Amino acid sequence: MDYRLTPTVVPAAPFDASADAQALRAAMKGFGTDEEEIINLLTARSNAQRQQIKARFETEFGRDLIDDLKSELSGKFEDVIVALMMPPIEYLCKQLHKAMAGMGTDEDTLVEILCTKTNEEMREIVAAYEAKYDRPLAEQMCSETSGFFRRLLTLIVTGVRDPVGTVDPNKAREDAEALYAAGEGQLGTDEGVFNRIMSHSSFAQLRLIFDEYKELSGQTIEQAIKHEMSGSLHDAMIAIVECVQSPATFFANRLYQAMDGAGTNDATLIRIIVSRSEIDLGTIKDEFERIYNRTLYSAVKSETSGDYKRALCAILGGV
Known part of the structure; x- marks a missing residue:
């Protein structure tokens, strides 16, 4: 399956960590804060570059950049900037x-x-x-x-999933039959079988299993899960299925749900936009527009405000 990974944030070139550290210090020094400079600079650097800027900031000024940013910023805008400054794994x-x-x-x-x-x-x-x-x-x-x-x-x-790319067509048919027997093929559901297969198989193998399942039962695996499960287990299974088929669709749907209805789930909005910015946020934007017939940029713009809005829109990189 061809899954195109398009980031919206890429490393700046040329890059000068010392000059950036000085620019950030100047933006926070004295009376008032230059939020625009902070947004423009940090959203145009990769996370690895931000870590270099943070190290240089400490060397040159004897200060912790994240602490300084926290003392100058507030609210959801602060949350976005601090998220950008954390190494991705540590942030998750x-x-x-x-x-x-x-x-x-x-x-x-x-x-x-x-x-x-x-x-x-x-x-x-x-x-x-x-x-x-x-x-x-x-x-x-x-x-x-x-x-x-x-x-x-x-x-x-605990890491029982097979390594990336592990596939076995014969086992795919066998597992599809096991899933059918554990769900639609009987009264009640054997959740243990679903758990075992969904957690052990590589994503590439799961794609084969889902194809075999449809051929076998005439129903998609999503339809089966909707019939057989509820609550958090249902949500987890559907998340795995969506990510196997298209991670961009999963995250596009999550972003839509975060902005749908009364109020916005800002924590989800920030987490997905920041954590996927250097992976596939461009792909997620394309998928969002395809599914919901509006740009992710315009949706975020209408659901947020102030410096918070400007920071998220800068990470998204426009329309």
Whole structure:
């Protein structure tokens, strides 16, 4: 499957970390803050370049750039800029931790981050999470979730998925039959079978399984999941299916839902726009427009305001 990865943020060239550090210091020094300069500079640098700027800022001024930005900025605008300044894996770990902190659990965020990752990406997150919070991600997640949803996420977090690109057409047919027998082919649902196949197979293998399933049952795997499951387990399964077929569609739908109805889910908006900016945000923009017949840029512009709006629009890179 040809999945074109188009980022909206790319490394600046030429690049001078020292000049950028000085420009940011000047934008925050004295009376008032030059928010426009901060937006223009940080959204036009890759995350790796921002880390170099942060290191140079500390060397030249003896100050922590993120602390300075936090003291000068506020609200959702501050959230966007701080998100841009964090290394990507560390940022996702912080989002996972936040989703499980305090009363209740934000299952949607857990699904969005965990169900969309390859084994390789998952390993990086697991290692970084334990280093940052001194507690295994799987252990904390187990205490915050329950039932088959917990079992599915635990399988994903412990890294049982086959390596990227692993395919076996014969096994695909066998697994499609197993899924049919565990769901539509019987009264009730054997969620354990769905969990095993959805968490172990590579995304490329899952594509084959879903094709075989449709041929076998005459229904798509999404239709089967909708009939057989509910709640967080349903959402997690659908997220995996959408990401197997097109990650851009999954994230485009998430962004639409974050802006649909009364109020905007700013945390989701910021997380997806920042975390996908150097991966496939350009592809997500194209998919958003195809599905919803309006640009993502115009949707964000109408749902946000002030410096917060300008920062998100700068990351999106216009129409």
